[in-house]
Amino acid sequence: MRKLNLDPEESIVVPIILFLDATQIGGLSSHSLEPLMMTLRILKRTLRNDPRAWKNVGYVEEVSRILGNSKLTPEEKLEDYHFILKLLMQDIKDLITSGPVEWVFIDRGTGKKYRRNMIFRLMMIIQKEPTDGLVGMDLIGTQ
């Protein structure tokens, strides 16, 4: 906050949780869907357990179509995969680097309003196949 010249009394850090995992569309189907989901860490856990607290950032193109019957090497396939991830997370990167965002919080009990600068930071949780070393469990952490 000092680096950003922000008043600590009127600024809060808002971590963003990302979640990425592929899921099968049907029991007998080989097609899958891989959404990139996000929520805010400032929400209580009881609210984060609600599916409505998780919003969609985008969909990674179906793996079988990208990594399927192709003469590309595994490294080239991974490069394509990460290119899509980079595209989906470009907005988050812009949001983090662009600076604080203002928002008014309300205490419903007392009716008081608090204007605060939200500083977004990224907290990634990626559930991916362990064979994919570049996006595997190693990247879990906070920034």
Add this chain to the structure above:
Amino acid sequence: MDKRIRARRILRSSTGASSSRSVASRKRKAPVQVVRKTYVCLGCNESFDSFNRPQQFIRSHHFGPNAQDKCKESLHCCIRCDYKALHEHDLNTHYGSKSNRECCIANNSNILTLNQVDTANASGMNIGHGSSNYDDVVHTQTFQPFVSNNDYNMHAPRGFDNDQSASFDCDEIVGYDPYTKTSLYLKSSMNNDHSSSEDDIECSSSDDEIIEYIHHADCFLPEVSTSKTSKDTNDVSLHRNDVNLNKQEDVPTNSLNSLLSMKEIMLSNEKSMSKNQWFVAGVELENILSNSNVPLHVTDKLSSWAIKHKDNLPSRMSSEVKREKIYKQAALQMYVELDDKMRPQHHHIVLPSGRRVSIVKFDVRAQIFSILDCPYIDGSDLQHLIFDNNSNDNPFDVLLKEGERIKGVYNDTETSVWF
């Protein structure tokens, strides 16, 4: 090796010898002896043993070129389909089989229509033929029913000689009283007048069987009628009303006749059921909801909603309120200019490998806004956030200790199982 095989084949063909395989196959293909039954035609009383199946026998003998009328009349025909049987029990088997369920229903309904007189009186309702010119005579005969799943068809006379049973006509049965062990026969051929009821009553009694002729029209009369022999003996002749009165007193609800009366009541209710428009609409709504596995209590909510907005709903089918239309309208009214921003966008990109794919992507700022401003989540409310330190003027402060700020963390109660 080839020369040896050729020599063996030549030798076999010359001598006519066959291999063991061909012998075995011949044994397998040997014709099975068919044991043919002897079929007796009840019309001409001749026996035939040249047929394998009864239907084949009926086709060739009863409907062949030299078929006689008495042979055709001896057959038992199904009411609904073209099935014909030599014996009555074959026809009952036909009615009782699952594949011929419609025939069974048709047969039951046929007997039910004949039984309407009995059931209407048993239920105490003058349904159907109360004012009609039914002058048929009911004839009761002592017998016991066969045990069967078919409710109405399996009554067979007991205690009859062969000659008597041959004259027994199943079509004349109109009912069966399991307690008096009497079957009611409808003599449709008799066309007696109303006033001659006394003349129609003929009675004969014995230890085993009770034969009655009861005038049908009297069954609707409330008063207890008198017969010629009722004054002398109690078990000789009973008026139809007397029988039914006894049924109402003694017969439990699971008897055959009470089932018939239940069905009759249902049919009469169906005819006289008031078909109001609201009732039809309610049944249709209930059908839609139950087919969609919607909880049943939603029916009441939907009906109250319909009453509330009956003037607001469009009257024409062309302007019907569709779900997609509602969503579009809601998005336009809620987000106005932000509608495009809140929608996902397709991005056609070229991957480093040269392939082209289409990516669906949402705007992150719009998504964060929807979390903070969501009416369900309401991320703006401090009660929903981890900043709920209400003891301080600044609820966003980290934990304080003795009035001094310390290096603390935002606390969030761990409620998961794995914690």
